[in-house]
Amino acid sequence: MIRIILVTLILSGFGKAIALPGTTFLPRTAVQPFDVVFNEIMANPNGVNDLPTAEYVELYNRSLAAVSLFGWKYRTQTISANLVINPGEYVLICRKSDSVAFSAYGKVIALSTWPALSNTGAALSLYNLQGQLIDEVTYSDSWYRDNQKMNGGWSLERINTGAFCMGADNWIASTDKNGGTPGKTNSVRDESTAEKKMINSLLLVDSLQLEIGFSVSVDQGVAANVTHYRANNGVGLPNKVTIQNDHTVLLGFDKPFNPGHFYDIVAENLADCAQNWFNSSSSFFIPETPIMGDLLLNEILSNPNTGGVDFVEVYNASQKILDLSRFTLGSLRNNGNFSQVSISPVQLLVKPNEYRVLTIAPEIIRQHYHCPYPDVFIKMGSLPPFINDNGNAVIKHNGKTIDSLCYGETSKGVSVERIQFSKAAYLPENLHYAASTAGFATPGYKNSESMDSLQAPLFQLVSKTFSPDQDGFEDELQLKFTLPESGYMASVEIYHESGLLIRRLLRNQSIATDGLLTWDGYTDGNSIAPPGIYIIQLELYHLNGTRKHYRKGFVLARPF
Known part of the structure; x- marks a missing residue:
């Protein structure tokens, strides 16, 4: 006989029901789904730290009433056993021979016949006395999210006891030092109710079929209704819905999805397994098939400085939006072996005239070089093995070569840049070292040695007067320049009107085809130059023997 006493409850900070001292609970028979939930699974106990080396499953009563588990069915x-689980209480289910060991952790349900827990995954179900499904979980060893812990000695713990139908997103390996938390609050527990994206994947099977993946288990009866889905751009409603599993549906359409378009998919008036109704939407893009020359290899660093890493820059020279997940980056070695890697495992779009920088460590590239556009970097798991000198890089799409670049000898820490998009990068005359004025590399933006259509050099002072008084206005002299071709070396000097040399800005250094030179008003001796009239003198030398001289006057002013 079960003694009945009126009770008073309070709620803990986690929303857990707690009884005041000296109270007993009235067991309830009208139990709703998810009143009692699976909370922890120890499928592979081998290697646990300070727990019984035995399998167990933990139940948790998240309701505000006591529940009798008599006659319930686990798997x-x-x-x-005539066992009552109180609000906020845990109960362990284990093999009968292990029940004494687990009794130290709280209430235990001992089963004479134990349905073993597979290390790799299994379906668990819990039905009440009336045969109503209260909770179910189909776990997998991928839920550990940790390759070491999935090998044994750690339990799977539920993250949010109030979140249902989420599958793997709501479970993870225990972080408790003992490997699990039987009979107490899970080490990973988080009862926050962060909004989740209901549609978490879209897969275009072919032009007439689209697979939608949901982050929750959906009510299959509701999800099978074609009127709950629609697509834009003239595609409309599906003509068929096929339930793939409790998280996935396959939609069939009369009108095709066409390349070169973005599509919005709307799923509305759907329900999850707990009958929570929701609407959700997502979008995807179908890229057009690229042809040779659409995606170009524009710059490569194969011989980085000590502590540096390689990078490859690509440029979308087409008028198409390209999906980099469909491209590979490769290199052909001297021994004939071709090594290649996929650029991205997920869709990664690059618009016309955009750059992307491929490297294993974007943060290191940003430390070593000027990188004004950090968002263009793509962190790769690996790059093909580029040799320092006389190597190559190849871009392929579905096995077809889209572009290739062949470089010769390199200098340490200096990238090799493509000069013209319209010429092949396997031609030696279309490659050049990055200019020293650009910092020896230009990852993510216009190459320092890119060809311009100008026929003559252009030099222009931004202002003919500057005052280095740090007031935020014209604090430095700025000289903008544009050259008609690459291959120039430059010497740039500042003279006082009296003819005295004040500062050497460049001395026989390679120079970019366009850029900005600045002078801060300091002499070579690191003293402040006096006010007056000055002359900036430029001397250019080209590899073909051409020499050019330029002089421009300006004023260094000081406030009174």
């Missing part, structure tokens, strides 16, 4: 086994 294939009926619970014969």
Whole structure:
């Protein structure tokens, strides 16, 4: 006989029901789904730290009433014990021979016949006395999210006891030092109710079929209704819905999805397994098939400085939006072996005239070079093995070569740049070292040695007067320049009107085809130059023997 006493409850900070001292609970028979939930699974106990080396499953009563588990069914086994689980209380289910060891952790349901827990995954179900499904979980060893812990000695713990139908997103390996938390709050527990994206994947099977993946288990009866889905751009409603599993549906359409378009997919008036109704939407893009020359290899660093890493820059020279997940980056070695890697495992779009920088460590590239556009970097798991000198890089799409670049000898820490998009990068005359004025590399923006259509050099002072008084206005002299071709070396000097040399800005250094030179008003001796009239003198030398001289006057002013 079960003694009945009126009770008073309070709620903990986690929303857990707690009884005041000296109270007993009235067991309830009208139990709703998810009142009692699976909370922890120890499928592979081998290697646990300070717990019984035995399998167990933990139940948690998240309701505000006591629940009798008599006659309930766990998987294939009926619970014969007249056991009551109070609000906020845990109960362990284990093999009968292990029940004494687990009794130290709280209430235990001992089963004479134990349905073993597979290390790799299994379906768990819990039915009440009336045969109503209260909770179910189909776990997998991928839920650990940790390759070491999935090998044994750690339990799977539920993250949010109030979140249902989420599958893997709501479970993870225990972080408790013992490997699990039987009979107490899970080490990973988080009862926050962060909004989740209901549609978490879209897969275009072919032009007439689209697979939608949901982050929750959906009500299959509701999800099978074609009127709950629609697509834009003239595609409309599907003509067929096929339930793939409790998280996935396959939609069939009369009108095709066409390349070169973005599509919005709307799923509305759907329900999850707990009958929570929701609407959700997502979008995807179908890229057009690229042809040779659409995606160009524009710059490569194969011989980085000590502590540096390689990078490859690509440029979308087409008028198409390209999906880099469909491209590979490769290199052909001297021994004939071709090594290649996929650029991205997920869709990664690059618009016309955009750059992307491929490297294993974007943060290191940003430390070594000027990188004004950090968002263009793509962190790769690996790059093909580029040799320092006389190597190559190849871009392929579905096995077809789209572009290739062949470089010769390199200098340490200096990238090799493509000069013209319209010429092949396997031609030696279309490659050049990055200019020293650009910092020896230009990852993510216009190459320092790119060809311009100008026929003559252009030099222009931004202002003919500057005052280095740090007031935020014209604090430095700025000289903008544009050259008609690459291959120039430059010497740039500042003279006082009296003819005295004040500062050497460049001395026989390679120079970019366009850029900005600045002078801060300091002499070579690191003293402040006096006010007056000055002359900036430029001397250019080209590899073909051409020499050019330029002089421009300006004023260095000081406030009174």
